[in-house]
Amino acid sequence: MTPLYARRNRTTLAIATAVAAGALLATGVTTGASAQTPADTSDGTALAAAPVQLSPAARTSLIKKADAAAPVTADEIGLGAEEKLVVRDVIKNADGTTHTRYERTYAGLPVLGGDLVVHETKAGKTQGVTKATKATIKVSDVTPDIARSTAEKQAVSAAKAEGSKESAADKAPRKVVWAADGKPALAYETVVGGFQHDGTPQELHVVTDAETGKKLYEWEAVKTGTGNSQYSGKVTIGTSLSGSTYQLNDTSRGAHKTYNLNRGTSGTGTLFTDADDTWGTGAASNTQTAAVDAHYGAQVTWDFYKNVLGRTGIKNNGVAAYSRVHYSSGYVNAFWQDSCFCMTYGDGSGNSKPLTSLDVAGHEMSHGVTANTAGLNYSGESGGLNEATSDIFGTAVEFYAANASDVGDYLIGEKIDINGNGTPLRYMDKPSKDGASKDSWSSSLGSVDVHYSSGPANHFFYLLSEGSGAKTINGVSYNSSTSNGSTVTGIGRDKATKIWYKALTEYMTSTTKYAGARTATLSAASALYGSTSTEYKAVAAAWSGVNVA
16 A cells, blocks of 8 residues: 655555556547557657557457467566466557566466566567566475464564554465565565554555565555545536436546545445535535545546556556545545555545545556556665656646646645645655655665655656756746756656656566666657657756766
């Protein structure tokens, strides 16, 4: 689970995977076997290396084809006899090239950190492989030396050490091969349920060496970022009519539904209904108002991914997530859970500032996109990149909405006033302005909480989009400097967003760190615009500006 932000007196939970989905005034889900290419909105020209918008049927067909060829592919890329590939997703570009993401098994056991992406030409010839680990997957045997109960006890103790409540293993530990860090090892993975210290649901994954009993890794899988909304004014939202009653059910966007938890902390809640299809009052005291913001945020996010990036839903399968509002009482956070494929919002301090603003919705649901693509481990540098990805796409969603009541900016959470003094949660032009985030990379970045180690990537995205120096955008003043004193000229947010998305979905893996992110974005820029292009040079310059070489 990833919360939107971390309390600074809290010990960082180690790793995790990500989240997402959303929408606004878009067309329905593509049906049939056709595919469409999003245009490069900067000049209206379709890019050959841009992902095409696949219908659910076309995507399923590609996955089945890749799955059938998995044994041949495994042999072709040099995997061992005990290793097998399991298809997770396929991205197809306008030029016919494909990028197939696989998980790996060893002797029938899941390999954590064994994910890889196979890049193929239009003719089906392999032209490269991006791996999460370069190590050869091999363990001496698959018989553990320690009991499952030992691993389970260690996992529950780890959760309690983080201040969690009602902690207990959700199910018996499963055997895995741990390959995300160093030499592959036989291990147990235990998932601990309960609640985190601040009331957020817990799904803490703890990996224990099955020979020595040593804890190898841990990560939290729950990720915390006509209606009258509280933050976006009067908006049009997708609803449906059931009998004589309207429901917050957007059938044009994968059937996204919004539910009322009514201060509860479990279950789906009650689907919002209304007699006249006019929802909320714009005041937090009206229970429908937060639902309008959440529903609108999901709508805009769905439309952004579909119309700008060619992705239909978080999993790219045309199916929507769902939203829950009014979680607990006075809960000051929002989170995404891949296990329920849902987005949940608290009502903030005094239940007066629900965390349902547009950029928060885009942020949290984008954790779902990361979880279903690169799966960046939620710890260390990869965790910072995971958080930055959600900030980047949350920001892009806000700009895409072009809502006069919540104009696009490079500030995160500026509407929800978590700090209580009107300041935003994070600043992309100069991340250190929040008092904890880092402006540039350093060798100690991996030990920083992921919400603050995201700073260099957020800073990179701002520099790539807008460039360095003082400027005013939509009424907000920025002044972004570089770590090396260089001047960076931006290429525009639209191109920067497409580069980051292509890097995430085609060139990043679960273990990607900052140096790898530089390589991935350069590969994306090269594929989209050419290796001698202005865009490619700008990517290099922006990374250098945050000390990533």
